[in-house]
Amino acid sequence: MKAIRGIFRLALVLFVSTGIGAAYAPASAQDGGAAVFIMELGDSALRMLANSELTDEERTDEFRRILLRGFDLPLIGRYALGRHWRRATEGERDEFNSLFESFIVESYATRLGRYGGETFKVTGERNGGGRDSVVRSEIQVPDGPRVRVDWRVRSRGGTLKVVDVVVEGVSMLITQRDEFASVIQRSGGQVEGLLASLRQRVR
């Protein structure tokens, strides 16, 4: 159970520290492109974690690169800010984008575990409406629970990006949005209150 260190990092870390060799046969009418994308994303992460020549710092850097390449953080951040995005000034938006990226990277890319024998299996792919697909997967922790993880993937200009990770029904997007909304509300509705908290967090 040492692999379990947080609910989303759980997914991300387990996902990347996991054998992606598991076969996936597209069972639906979908073309399976998003499922293949998720498996490839995990594959590069697996190579990183299995590479014993890397120092912890290099490992973290590599994880950060994979995170930034595979996830649409600007879109995730904008959704997390919700209706406050529209009211924010250009300067607040720019600062929020850069703080949010650091916040996510710092939350998830630190204290990476090593490969602990987890297995990863893509179980299906569904249409997510518009240009979105949802790739459903399961992660089996050795001697532990089986964790359901859904990946919402968006296609934009020929590139695929993860826009949400849902672990056992808990969405990263919704959780982040609820938390940010609460911080803003408690700062009298000011986006600046959230920016201050994030600044303090990422330093």
Add this chain to the structure above:
Amino acid sequence: MRPGAVLILASALFFGACAVQSDVSENESPTVNDPLEPYNRYMFAVNDALDGGVIRPAAEAYRFVIPQPGRRAILNFLRNLESPVTLANDVLQGEVGRASVTSARFIINTTVGVAGLFDAAGAMGFERHSEDFGQTLGVYGAGGGPYFVLPIFGPSNFRDTFGMGVDVFFDPVNLWAGNTEREGVALIRTLVRGIDLRSRTIETLDEIERTSIDYYATIRSLYRQTREDEIRNGDLAPLPELGAD
């Protein structure tokens, strides 16, 4: 009867009555429903202090003293005792297939699994699930109602507090303990359940706290989403509207 259970039941009945009225109009888009936030934040802090002083140390001691196979057996035993409550709620929800699985698990684990210490049924492919009366109400369309942090027990809402009271009241183990003046047994069971649960969530909660800027709001969101997932029995949630961009 147990004073604790009476208290919970009484408050549940009170809040349950409010919950039924206010929940009908709750729409699909998840919104934060927390009119008691000042009280809730206060109780959250009280629970957190209690956790740091008593519950967490007890959970750590539990881990330290009892090796993993022993804790596994205790967890299996506790879960097997929950089977009647899950079964009753499977039936109330009209889930025939899931009710059969729960029954099969209970029979197999009580016999082959040596009074529930081993999950023999799980090894045979009968996968465990858990149901409670809060979920049953949810299946019939009741929303969660206002978020409500219970003393000691932590995150809940009006519906689930009421559901918890109903489950506690009708739990055969509690009925048996109450009828035979073995209230201590019911109390010890609740205590071990709590310590076991805490011992399995130390790292996860630490991590959530570390990565949160508003720990209270994050836990509130996780509670709501987890309950909705349990009510859907793990089906895909309606996707949040992300916009076309």
